[in-house]
Amino acid sequence: MKIICIGRNYLAHVKELDNxxxxxxxxxxxxxxxxxxxxxxxxxxxxxxxxHYETELVLRICKTGKAIEEREASEYYDAITxxxxxxxxxxxxxxxxxxxxxxxxxxxxxxxxLGEFKxxxxxxxxxxxxxxxxxxxxxxxxxxxxxxIFGFDRIVSQVSRFVTLNEGDCIFTxxxxxxxxxHVGDRLELFMEDDFVFGFDVR
Ligand code: MG
Numbered sequence: 001m002k003i004i005c006i007g008r009n010y011l012a013h014v015k016e017l018d019n020x021x022x023x024x025x026x027x028x029x030x031x032x033x034x035x036x037x038x039x040x041x042x043x044x045x046x047x048x049x050x051x052h053y054e055t056e057l058v059l060r061i062c063k064t065g066k067a068i069e070e071r072e073a074s075e076y077y078d079a080i081t082x083x084x085x086x087x088x089x090x091x092x093x094x095x096x097x098x099x100x101x102x103x104x105x106x107x108x109x110x111x112x113x114l115g116e117f118k119x120x121x122x123x124x125x126x127x128x129x130x131x132x133x134x135x136x137x138x139x140x141x142x143x144x145x146x147x148x149i150f151g152f153d154r155i156v157s158q159v160s161r162f163v164t165l166n167e168g169d170c171i172f173t174x175x176x177x178x179x180x181x182x183h184v185g186d187r188l189e190l191f192m193e194d195d196f197v198f199g200f201d202v203r
Contacts, residue, residue, distance in 0.1 A: 002169045003030040003112050004159055005056075005085055009149050009174025016177050025150040025158040028102055036113035041203040044184050045108060048088035051182050054175035055133040055141040055190060058083040059152060060117050061169040068160040073153035076165060079117035082131050082190040082197050085172050086111040087179075114170065115190055115197035124193055134189045135182070143176030 007026045008014045014021055036042055044051060062078040085106070092105035120126050132142035145151075150158070155173060159165065182188070182202045189199035 001032050002163070002166070003032070003034055003172070004028075004163070004169065005030060005106070005172040006150070006155055006174045009155075010143065010147055010176040011149060012147075012177035013175050013179065014149075016179070022149070025155050027155075027159055028106060029163075030107045030112050033109050034107060034112035036110040036200065038198070039200075040110075041201040042086070042110055042113060042182075042188075043203055044182075045088070047104070047108075048090055050088065050090040052087045052089045052179050053133065053135070053141075053182050053188065054085040054087055054179050055131065055143070056083055056085050056172045056175050057081075057129060057131055057143075057145055057192070058114060058117075059156070059171040059173060061156075061165045061171070062167055064164065064166050065156075065160050066164045068157050068165070070153045070157040073156040073160075076156055076160075077152065077171075078120060080120050080123070080129065080192070081115040081117045082133075082192045083112060083114040083170075083172060084133070084188065084190070085175060086113070086182075089181075112170075112172070113188075113198075113200055115192070118192070129193060131190075131192045133191070135180075136187055137189075140180060141176055141178040145173075147176060148174060
C-alpha cells in the first residue's frame with residue numbers, strides 16, 4: 001500500500017508558504033509506516049522543533065491502473081476521508097535550501113493520521129466537499145474541494161503516469177490555507193461535510 005501526497009494544490013496555501021504555482025500536480029510519497037494507528041496519540045518527534053499540520057482530503061484507490069486517462073480516472077477511486085499530512089517544516093526548509101529530497105520532513109512514522117473512508121457516492125456534495133480541522137476546539141483550517149488547483153481526476157491521471165496505482169493506495173490531495181504548528185498537549189479533530197471523522201492528541 002502506498003501513500004501519495006500532492007503538494008501546492010490550493011492557491012491560498014501556495015501563497016502563505018511563498019511557493020511557486022505548479023503547472024502540473026506535484027507529488028511525493030510516504031511509506032505505510034506513516035499511518036497513525038487509530039486511537040493512538042501522535043508522539044512529537046525529537047528530530048524537529050516545528051511540526052506543522054496540513055489537513056487534507058484523501059482518496060482511496062479501488063483498482064489497479066497505470067497511465068490512466070483523466071476522463072476515466074473517476075473509475076479508479078471510490079472513497080474519501082480526511083487526514084493530516086504532518087510536516088517537519090524546519091527540516092523541510094533545510095531540505096529545500098539544500099535541494100535535498102523531502103523524506104525526513106514528510107515520511108516519518110505516524111506522519112499520516114487518517115480517518116475512516118466513506119464512499120464518495122454517499123457524500124451530500126461530492127462536487128464540493130467541505131472539510132476542516134479544529135485545534136483545541138477552534139477552527140484552524142476549512143477547505144472546499146472546488147478550490148483545488150488540480151482536481152481528483154487530474155491528480156490520479158498524473159500520478160499514474162509515473163507510479164502504478166493499486167487498490168488500497170491513498171492519495172492526500174493537498175492542504176488549504178491555515179497550516180500551523182502543533183504542540184504537545186494539543187487535540188486535533190477532523191471533519192468532512194461538517195461531520196466529525198476522527199480526533200487524536202499530540203503527546
Ligand atoms: Mg500536504
